[in-house]
Amino acid sequence: MSERIQCPDCGYQNPVASPSCEKCHFPLIEGAVPGSVPLPPGAQPGSGAAASADAPPAGAGAEKSSTRQPGAAGPEAPSTIPPFHPIRPRRPRPQANVALSLWLGVGAFLALLLVLIAVQANLARNDPPVEGSNTDQQKAADAFRAALETDSTDTRSRVGLADILFDTGNWSEAIVHYRSAVRHDSSLVTGIVDQGVCYYNLGMSDEAERLFQLALSRDPHQPFALFNMGIVHERAGDPDTALEYFHRALQTSPPETMKPALMEAMQRVAKLSGREARPLETPK
DSSP, X not given: OOSEEEOTTTOOEEXXXXXXOTTTOOBSSTTOOTTOOOOOTTOOSOSSSSOOTTOOOXXXXXXXXXXXXXXXXXXXXXXXXXXXXXXOOOOOOOOOOHHHHHHHHHHHHHHHHHHHHHHHHHHHOOSOOOTTOXXXXXXXXXXXXXXXXXXXXXXXXXXXXXXXXXHTTOHHHHXXXXXXXXXXXXXXXXXXXXXXXXXXXXXXXXXXXXXXXXXXHHOTTOHHHHHHHHHHHHHTTOHHHHHHHHHHHHTXXXXXXXXXXXXXXXXXXXXXXXXXXXXXXXOO
């Protein structure tokens, strides 16, 4: 017979007759009291500290009782020794740090809240940020986009967004919004001109010229359309026609901010053309 018995709970090797584990007090014999004094080797549970001399050998008569004599010293032994069926006792769980758990819970909630805010912000912005924009331009673009989400026919917001795209060099996107604005309000001649400038910057001079002509068909005195027609003809190697358009633009009393560029263009093509453009005729 083995001299030791392994505790099924912690694995500690105990003397074979130990009623409970000396390390973790796990019952090794069902019905034993944890922490009780182990019996001497070969002894049987019975009265007093040891069994009587005529007691049956160890292992025999396990189902029989062995009563304690009246007045005998020592704890009362169990009346029977049932078959060995170890049951893992319920151990008290270490108490959690309530304060730490509370802070961890609050931190997790705040992290989740930030994630939800970020997701909502991304969902609110259907379009990507305006490439090349600064903080103010992006903020204005977001405001225009929000207004257009509410009312897609809001031409003021549509033109405002197109202007930001124009100023940041996003010509193709600007064309889309200018075109949409003009579709809802055909009186936006400047929107037609701006489309033409975008096409010109994209290297599509023919389409640009067509749009400048369309703007002039609606407003013959539109100074930017006249000036840009002069630029198109100057680039095409036709200084005479370019100078004529520049003169006509000058006669429409253009904005002060436009005059320096207009005068410079006129001086530039005057060297290649020996005549002045005929005056702009006032429509009847």
